[in-house]
Amino acid sequence: MEQYCLRINGKEYVCLAEPNWTLLYVLREVLDLTGTKCGCNTGDCGACRVIVDGEAVNSCVIQVRNAVGKSIETIEGVAKDGKLHPIQQAFIDCGAVQCGFCTPGMIMSAKALLDKNLNPTEEEIREAIAGNLCRCTGYVKIVAAINQAAQMMRAESEE
Ligand code: FES
Ligand code: FES
Numbered sequence: 001m002e003q004y005c006l007r008i009n010g011k012e013y014v015c016l017a018e019p020n021w022t023l024l025y026v027l028r029e030v031l032d033l034t035g036t037k038c039g040c041n042t043g044d045c046g047a048c049r050v051i052v053d054g055e056a057v058n059s060c061v062i063q064v065r066n067a068v069g070k071s072i073e074t075i076e077g078v079a080k081d082g083k084l085h086p087i088q089q090a091f092i093d094c095g096a097v098q099c100g101f102c103t104p105g106m107i108m109s110a111k112a113l114l115d116k117n118l119n120p121t122e123e124e125i126r127e128a129i130a131g132n133l134c135r136c137t138g139y140v141k142i143v144a145a146i147n148q149a150a151q152m153m154r155a156e157s158e159e
Pocket of ligand 1 (some may be wrong): 042046048049060
């Protein structure tokens with residue numbers, strides 16, 4: 001085992017892990033940050049998506065040693081001061097959650113997009129979540145939720 005220091009949601013975490021363990025495994029099984037989900041464990045479903053240095057990435061295909069020194073955001077850090085992030089609120093308001101298993105990964109993909117672009121086209125939204133599989137909703141409400149979140153965030157930024 002090696003000791004690793006990871007910066008997650010603005011906090012430093014020190015943990016012991018094997019160098020070839022994935023970031024997903026360390027988040028869930030070592031640090032107990034279980035909001036990030038494991039669907040396929042092969043980089044194909046997006047359930048494990050987190051944001052690393054501003055980019056949405058599948059944490060099941062990143063080795064923990066390659067996450068050192070980077071800024072990692074997980075679903076646990078999205079709500080602030082007990083208030084849901086506009087993306088989370090919009091998913092609720094639009095009925096974009098059914099079983100919920102894909103939702104943390106969807107929200108992280110949406111956040112990576114909206115952190116850079118508060119005025120995305122539907123095509124850009126669909127492109128941002130193209131790697132996130134949802135078996136329940138059919139994507140229409142998810143796209144509507146991300147669009148609504150963008151509107152909410154634009155309104156907040158103009159306040
Ligand atoms: S669990 Fe990582 S992409 Fe499916
Ligand atoms: S809400 Fe069930 S997989 Fe998306």
